[in-house]
Amino acid sequence: MLNYLITGISLGSVYAIIALGYTMVYGIAKMLNFAHGDVIMIGGYAAFCAGAYMGWPTPCAILFSVFVCTVLGMMIEKLAYKPLRNATSLAVLITAIGVSYFLQNMALLIWTSNPKSFPNMVSFIPSINLGSVTISSTTIATIAASVIIMIALTLFTEKTKMGKAMRAVSEDKGAAQLMGINVNATISVTFAIGSGLAAIAGVLLCSAYPTLVPTTGSLPGIKAFTAAVLGGIGSIPGAMLGGILLGLLETFAKAYISTQLSDAIVFGALIVVLIVRPTGLLGKKITEKV
Secondary structure, three states, rough: OOHHHHHHHHHHHHHHHHHHHHHHHHHHOOOOOOOOHHHHHHHHHHHHHHHEEEEOOHHHHHHHHHHHHEEEEEEEHHHHHHHHOOOOOHHHHHHHHHHHHHHHHHHHHHHHHEEOOOOOOOOOOOOOOOEEEEEEHHHHHHHHHHHHHHHHHHHHHHHHHHHHHHHHHHHHHHHHHOOOOOHHHHHHHHHHHHHHHHHHHHHHHHHHHHHHOOOOOOOHHHHHHHHHHHHOOOHHHHHHHHHHHHHHHHHHHHOOOOOOOOOHHHHHHHHHHHHHHHOOOOOOOOOOOO
């Protein structure tokens, strides 16, 4: 029981880090970046290449992965999403799906479909023994990273000048621009932060499940989006809560019900929550004047 609980929190922490990237982009730019899961995959490959091919030490490989994904996120925003700033949601959604397939096929051409054996990049952290249960280094690193990132993002959005600009853009882009805020730069920074988080999530995900292929980020990306919606998309604590709950639900469903039905149970739980509370667990109701 305790083992499943720890595994669920660890898996949920990965979902939470990915969901934080989703919720940042949606909360500020009101865009659903469905290519986010594939940025996770690129982050995994970047860290793998830096460590396996270039022989860089683990901290440098992780920083390189964050740098690559940050630049990639800003390029995606500038080339694919910025021209659609005033377009319909459907146009943005179709573009996001196109970017997702582009990244997957680019990875397929560069690294082929052969799975890479990803090393544990957080093995320097000692494991902890709790009786018969061992908490691995990956679990410790994942849980610690998710908590630190959530606290850092909360402080960033509430205390810094850029964070306040992000909140202003989230409320009203037009009014924010009239107040002298550079809306385009603010959205670019948001994509950069979200993509940097995707790199960290990619390293942690591949360290826990050490097989890297061009579709590695697809299903975790969808589940993390589910977590963001479950917690209340646009809410940083909501993304964290949704990720943890989703990880626990998936782990216990696999352990006690069925490994084949676990995904159906997870998405079914989302439907139930949205029927009862359409804005998610911590989402705020938005009143529109007509």
